[in-house]
Amino acid sequence: MQVYLDNNRLTQVDPQVLGAMEPFLKEPYGDLHALHARGASSRKEFLKALEKLYAGLHAPEESDIFFSSGTAENHSTLLMGIYSGLILTGRKNNLIISERSDAAMMEGAGFLESQGCKVHKLPVTKEGIVDPESLYDYLTPRTALVSVPMVDPESGAINPVEEIAEICRRYEVPFHTDATHALGKIPIDVQAFDPDLLSFGGEAIHAPAGIGAVYLKDSFEWMPTIFGARNPWERYRGGPLNLAGAVGLGKAIELASDALEFEMEDTRDLRDRLEEELRTLPGVTPLVAWALRVPNTVLFAVEGLESELMLYELDRGGVEAYACTVQPFGNWQRRPVTDALGLDPRLKHSTVGFALSRFTTEEEIDHTIKTFKEMLEYLRSFSTFKELSYEQK
C-alpha cells in the first residue's frame, strides 16, 4: 500500500478538475485574444473560471483577480513591484514579513534588503503563530507592505490574519496574505477580513502545480513584472495564459469551497485518529495546539530519531510523509519551527509530519499508524535515544 501524506507540498489533481481541463489539453483551443469561434469558446470557459474564483473567495464587485503561475511568481512579482514602485522612488523603505514565510518571499525580501530596504521578520510565538501585537514593534509610516501567510505549511498553524489585517488597515499599510495552504481547509472570505492582497497557488487544492492567482483590492497598485499584456485579463501579467490550468484552478476552487464543511470534517476525524494513536507512543509529541491547526496537518517531534532516517523507513513501509528539517535538500529556515515553539534543541532534527487530503482513506491511516509503530521500534533499537529521558511520558 502506498499512502501519500505530503499534501501540503503537492496534491493529486482531482478527477473532476482533470475533466474540466481535458478539452484544453486534448483538443485544439483558441487564444483569449483570437477573433474566431474557438477564441470565443476559450473566453467563455476562462470567464467562467474567473467567476468561480470570485465566488470561492467571496470577492467583492470592486476587486481584481488574475491568474499567475503560482506562489513563487506571486511573491516575486509583488516584491519587485513594491521595490520599483515604493522603495526606488523613496516613498517607503520598510517591509514586514513573517519569519516563516515561504522561500520565494524570504529570498525576495533578502534581495530588497541588499538594495537598502529594511526587512523585519515577525517572530513566531510558542503557539506557532504570529502575534498580531508584535506588529506594533515594527510598523512605521514608511512601511511598504506587511505579508503573513494564512497557514504555515509545515506545522499547519493558522495565523490570526483578521487581526493583522485590522491593524494594517488602521495604519494604512497594505496587507498581503498567502492563502495557498488555507484554501479548502479553512473558510476564506476576503470581504470579512479585507486584505489588500491575497495570493495562492493551485498545488495544494488538487489543481495542477504551475497555476495560481492573485486577488487585489481595488485600491492596490500592482506593478507587473511579466510584460506582454494584449487584453484586459492580462494587464497584471502578460503572456498567453495557461488556459487549461486556469480552468482547472477554477474548478478546484469551486470543489474546495462547496465541499469545505463536510469534507474537512472527515479529514479532521482521520487526522485526529492518527494523532491520538501516535501521541501515546513514548517520546512522540505533536507540535502546535490542536485548535490552532488546519484540519489536515499534524507535525510530530520524535525523540532520538533523525527526520531523514524516519522518512526513509516510512517510505520503505509505503508511507510518504514530510519533515521540516531535512538537509541538504530541505528548506531550512533560520529558526527551525521546533526552536520557535520553545522545544528542546535536541528535537531540531527530529520532526516528521503528515498532511492528509480529501482522498485519504481510513485504511491508509491504519496502514500509516502500523508503519509508524514498526518504524519507531526498529529505529529505536539502534538509536542513541535509549539514554535520553523518558520523563515526559
Next chain:
Amino acid sequence: MSKSETLRNPFWEDFRFKVQMLIERPKNKGVLSEEEAQQLQADLALHDYGRPEEGMQLRWYWAIDRENGRVVACRYTLFGPPVLLAIADMAALLVRNKTLEEIEKINYKSLEYFLRDNPVDPALPPERRFALTFVLRSLASAVAAQRGERPEASPLVCECAGIDKATVEAVIRDFDLQSVEEITDYTRAGAFCKECIAPGLSQKPREYTLSDLLKATRQEMEEERSTQSSVPEKPFKEMSLDEKRAAITAVIDRYIRDMLVMDGGDMEILDVKENGEHTDLYIRYLGACSGCASASTGTLFAIEGILKQKLDPNLRVLPL
C-alpha cells in the same frame, strides 16, 4: 553547470547499490553489553561523538581484547540520516580485529573505497560526503579517548553543525578544497542558518567565517608548497637508485599501504635493484598478507599495476 551536472540526482533513489543495501540491512547496528564483552574476554569501551542538536550522533561500542588490544567486536547506535547508517555500518565492519593504531590509519579514501559498488564510481554524491568525514572524526576521537588523550579544544565555526576551526582547516587541506560549498559538502558547516559562511551574514560579529578560513588556509598551503623542497621532476628511468627508492616508497604510502592495512596486512620494501632496463623491487609481506593466497596473485598484480601506472612500466615486484 554542465549537462552531466544538471542531470545528476543526489537523492536516495540514485544511491549506489552497496550504500542502499547497507542502509536497508545494516549488520553491525545495536548495543554491545558488558556481558557480551566479558564472554569475549574483552573490555567494553563506549564512545559518544556528535550531538542530536547538530544533526548527527554516533555511539561506538568496542570490545577490546585484554591481551592484544584488538577490537574484537564493534557495534554502534546512532542519530542521523540514512547515509550515516550505511557508513557507520561499513566502518564497524572495518574496525573489527584491528588495533587502535590500525584504526587510526582508516582514512577517507579507504573507507569510501569500501563503500563503492565498483572501483571507478564514487560511493556518495558530493552533498552526502559530510557523513563520511563525521564517521572518521568519530573514530579518531574514540581512539584518542581510549588512549586517554584529550584533543585540544578548537573554537566553533558553525554552531548549527558543531564544526570547529581545526576541522574546517583539516578538510580544506586534506581534500584541497577551493570553495565554501565544498566545505559544506564535506562537513555540513554552513548548511543550516548560513550565518557562518561569510562576514556580514550574521547579526552579531563572528570571529571566524568559512570564507575567511578558506582564504587563510589556502594561502598557507600555497606558501608551504613554494618553500617545500621539490622532488626532482624527471622521468623514473633517469632517477638515481636512491631517488627511485624514494619515489616507490611515496607511491606505496599513498596508494597501496592503506589497501593492505584495511585487511590487517602490510608490506615493507627490502631492496630496489636495477636489472638492465628493468627495475626490480623486493618486498616482504607482513601481518595477514604473509601467507595469504592472494599475496602472490591478485594483491601482487594490484601492487605491481599501481606502481607501473604511476612510475614506470618496466618495474617488477618480487615478494620474498
